[in-house]
Amino acid sequence: MVFSSNPLALSVPEPAFESWLRDSGYLDILDHRTSSAADTSAATSTATVTPAAGFFVSLLSHFATIISLFTLNPFAKLTADDFSGDTPSWSRSFFGFCGSYSFPSSPSQARLRVHENIKRYARNYAYLFIVFFACTLYKMPLALVGLISCLALWDFFKYFSDRWGLDEYPITRQCLLRLAQCATAVILVYSNVQLALFCALSVSYAGTILHAAFRKLAPAKQPSVGRGR
Numbered sequence: 001m002v003f004s005s006n007p008l009a010l011s012v013p014e015p016a017f018e019s020w021l022r023d024s025g026y027l028d029i030l031d032h033r034t035s036s037a038a039d040t041s042a043a044t045s046t047a048t049v050t051p052a053a054g055f056f057v058s059l060l061s062h063f064a065t066i067i068s069l070f071t072l073n074p075f076a077k078l079t080a081d082d083f084s085g086d087t088p089s090w091s092r093s094f095f096g097f098c099g100s101y102s103f104p105s106s107p108s109q110a111r112l113r114v115h116e117n118i119k120r121y122a123r124n125y126a127y128l129f130i131v132f133f134a135c136t137l138y139k140m141p142l143a144l145v146g147l148i149s150c151l152a153l154w155d156f157f158k159y160f161s162d163r164w165g166l167d168e169y170p171i172t173r174q175c176l177l178r179l180a181q182c183a184t185a186v187i188l189v190y191s192n193v194q195l196a197l198f199c200a201l202s203v204s205y206a207g208t209i210l211h212a213a214f215r216k217l218a219p220a221k222q223p224s225v226g227r228g229r
Contacts, residue, residue: 061106062103064107065103065104065105065106065107065110068107068110068111069110069114069209069210069213070209072111072114074114074115074118074208074209074212075118076115077115077116077118077119078118078119078122079119082119082120082122082123083122083123083126085123086123087123087124087127088120088121088123088124090124093121094121094124096215096216099216100215100216101214101215101216102214102216103214104213104214110213112217113212113213113214113215113216113217114209114212114213116217117211117212117213117215117217118208118212121211121212121215125204125208128204128207128208129200129201129204132200132203132204132207133196133197133200133204135200136196136197136199136200137196140192140195140196142191142192143191143192143193143195143196145191146187146188146190146191146192146193147188147191147193149187149191150184150187150188150193153180153183153184153187154180154184157176157177157180161173161176
């Protein structure tokens with residue numbers, strides 16, 4: 001598709017046209033436009049330099065794109081509604097095929113992919129965080145014991161609060177509540193639950209950023225399958 005011959009693209013400003021593509025759901029076209037613009041700019045900037053210098057410039061450009069991934073807020077456009085829909089297919093939508101991935105050609109394209117893919121695959125990323133956290137707790141059994149102990153502590157507090165009618169004694173209930181909070185903090189710190197949570201958050205955040213940046217917005221092409229008679 002040649003976008004310069006599109007009457008709509010010529011009759012409206014470029015930002016307005018890109019906004020219309022985003023609002024209309026044509027994210028694959030917007031991704032392609034961003035990539036084409038970056039490739040054209042890169043070809044123009046390296047046309048008058050030697051091959052060695054062009055390779056160095058391209059390497060710096062790729063490095064700047066990777067660094068830009070960790071300087072943006074990937075959850076800026078994420079809303080609660082993104083978690084209310086159905087979970088996209090893990091095989092066809094989330095992981096896709098070999099042609100579903102490409103290196104972002106510019107920081108702007110990486111930013112576009114990260115924001116849109118995180119909205120699209122929000123539930124997948126949430127499930128991956130749970131898996132990473134479970135794996136971390138498996139590798140750190142003390143943290144698992146501490147987390148279970150905290151859950152049991154608050155379950156006992158709720159049970160005895162209802163049984164003894166502590167709602168009628170607000171001062172006593174408040175004192176016991178503060179005591180339970182202090183005990184929970186001591187257990188969490190001693191069992192390194194915060195370290196397990198930090199490890200799971202770090203791994204899942206890095207995985208989310210990299211997948212969202214390299215995953216194309218264009219739908220993956222389905223492999224052709226011959227029909228047998």
